[in-house]
Amino acid sequence: xxxxxxxxxxxxxxxxxxxxxxxxxxxxxxxxxxxxxxxxxxxxxxxxxxxxxxxxxxxxxxxxxxxxxxxxxxxxxxxxxxxxxxxxxxxxxxxxxxxxxxxxxxxxxxxxxxxxxxxxxxxxxxxxxxxxxxxxxxxxxxxxxxxxxxxxxxxxxxxxxxxxxxxxxxxxxxxxxxxxxxxxxxxxxxxxxxxxxxxxxxxxxxxxxxxxxxxxxxxxxxxxxxxxxxxxxxxxxxxxxxxxxxxxxxxxxxxxxxxxxxxxxxxxxxxxxxxxxxxxxxxxxxxxxxxxxxxxxxxxxxxxxxxxxxxxxxxxxxxxxxxxxxxxxxxxxxxxxxxxxxxxxxxxxxxxxxxxxxxxxxxxxxxxxxxxxxxxxxxxxxxxxxxxxxxxxxxxxxxxxxxxxxxxxxxxxxxxxxxxxxxxxxxxxxxxxxxxxxxxxxxxxx
Numbered sequence: 001x002x003x004x005x006x007x008x009x010x011x012x013x014x015x016x017x018x019x020x021x022x023x024x025x026x027x028x029x030x031x032x033x034x035x036x037x038x039x040x041x042x043x044x045x046x047x048x049x050x051x052x053x054x055x056x057x058x059x060x061x062x063x064x065x066x067x068x069x070x071x072x073x074x075x076x077x078x079x080x081x082x083x084x085x086x087x088x089x090x091x092x093x094x095x096x097x098x099x100x101x102x103x104x105x106x107x108x109x110x111x112x113x114x115x116x117x118x119x120x121x122x123x124x125x126x127x128x129x130x131x132x133x134x135x136x137x138x139x140x141x142x143x144x145x146x147x148x149x150x151x152x153x154x155x156x157x158x159x160x161x162x163x164x165x166x167x168x169x170x171x172x173x174x175x176x177x178x179x180x181x182x183x184x185x186x187x188x189x190x191x192x193x194x195x196x197x198x199x200x201x202x203x204x205x206x207x208x209x210x211x212x213x214x215x216x217x218x219x220x221x222x223x224x225x226x227x228x229x230x231x232x233x234x235x236x237x238x239x240x241x242x243x244x245x246x247x248x249x250x251x252x253x254x255x256x257x258x259x260x261x262x263x264x265x266x267x268x269x270x271x272x273x274x275x276x277x278x279x280x281x282x283x284x285x286x287x288x289x290x291x292x293x294x295x296x297x298x299x300x301x302x303x304x305x306x307x308x309x310x311x312x313x314x315x316x317x318x319x320x321x322x323x324x325x326x327x328x329x330x331x332x333x334x335x336x337x338x339x340x341x342x343x344x345x346x347x348x349x350x351x352x353x354x355x356x357x358x359x360x361x362x363x364x365x366x367x368x369x370x371x372x373x374x375x376x377x378x379x380x381x382x383x384x385x386x387x388x389x390x391x392x393x394x395x396x397x398x399x400x401x402x403x404x405x406x407x408x409x410x411x412x413x414x415x416x417x418x419x420x421x422x423x424x425x426x427x428x429x430x431x432x433x434x435x436x437x438x439x440x441x442x443x444x445x446x
Contacts, residue, residue, distance in 0.1 A: 072178075199227050
């Protein structure tokens with residue numbers, strides 16, 4: 001073990017903790033039993049933007065050593081992997097055999113444990129739900145010992161852990177369901193839109209399962225919400241290539257290297273306007289590699305370093321269907337502040353799952369990357385939170401680093417239900433994190 005200063009992937013949050021590196025399930029169990037009250041949180045690939053995998057003055061279990069990937073069970077359509085294995089590493093095993101994870105987020109460098117704890121979602125949430133829906137079972141070590149949890153025999157604990165930000169125990173492995181994949185290529189259709197209403201309409205009517213919109217962050221005020229909508233789904237036709245997308249799907253996710261601080265407002269404005277204008281106004285069909293469609297920013301490597309030494313904050317919120325006016329208000333509030341984002345994205349969510357604090361709800365989710373050094377950032381974020389809460393929406397805890405406890409309770413009305421299940425799983429109160437302390441997640445009377 002060693003004492004280290006850790007940070008969220010956005011680089012805007014830091015704290016020092018004692019880092020343990022267990023290599024087996026047995027070592028994890030011993031580690032859990034040895035830790036005192038409120039002193040442990042697990043950490044996978046370190047891709048949570050905020051403080052969910054930080055634990056100031058406590059212990060952090062770095063699970064990168066638990067990255068084994070078992071053989072593909074083609075009869076059952078499943079694969080079992082350690083909590084520290086990344087989704088990209090799993091895909092490099094399954095894609096050559098014609099199988100695919102049904103739900104992946106916008107980066108392949110997320111660990112299995114982190115994907116469950118954050119209940120990550122992809123561009124196809126409306127059709128496939130979130131990541132936990134494809135989990136057949138997971139191994140969980142709590143202060144009561146190790147156990148296998150599945151949604152049939154232990155539904156409450158399963159869904160409290162899915163989206164529970166690592167606070168029910170330490171996930172050590174999971175069995176994941178897969179879907180057949182004929183080729184590692186995606187058929188895509190791209191549209192350029194002129195206003196928010198058009199963007200929403202095309203996303204709503206997208207024929208493909210996967211769909212998202214890039215919104216021009218520097219559009220004129222009367223054109224906020226214009227953007228480029230791309231939808232796609234795996235190709236049904238065989239597509240030969242000299243370089244298979246499979247090889248590119250397992251690139252190293254290291255954050256080392258790369259330029260620092262290139263996100264200057266003038267460059268962002270130029271690049272955003274150019275990208276929007278270059279998109280064809282009518283539908284444009286293309287066949288692209290799987291990785292290029294599902295993980296477009298992974299090819300940039302250390303995307304987080306481009307925001308300078310103070311890092312970035314990604315604000316991501318969701319509002320219910322029927323609250324489209326709230327989306328317009330969110331964009332208008334962003335535009336009124338002197339904060340320039342290089343990336344604003346919008347996706348359509350389908351129905352949420354049974355998880356009490358899982359993020360997705362039936363509606364829309366918008367994400368905005370923001371430089372942490374922006375002087376007006378705090379005022380803007382509080383305004384975005386307020387609009388979202390008033391619309392009956394919520395902020396994504398896996399990316400949060402500054403939400404207030406009172407706002408959390410408003411956004412997650414089933415919070416006490418989650419606390420009850422969490423207390424049963426961890427009666428010793430072992431699990432804690434900077435996120436949990438800041439938001440008073442574990443205390444009903446906070």
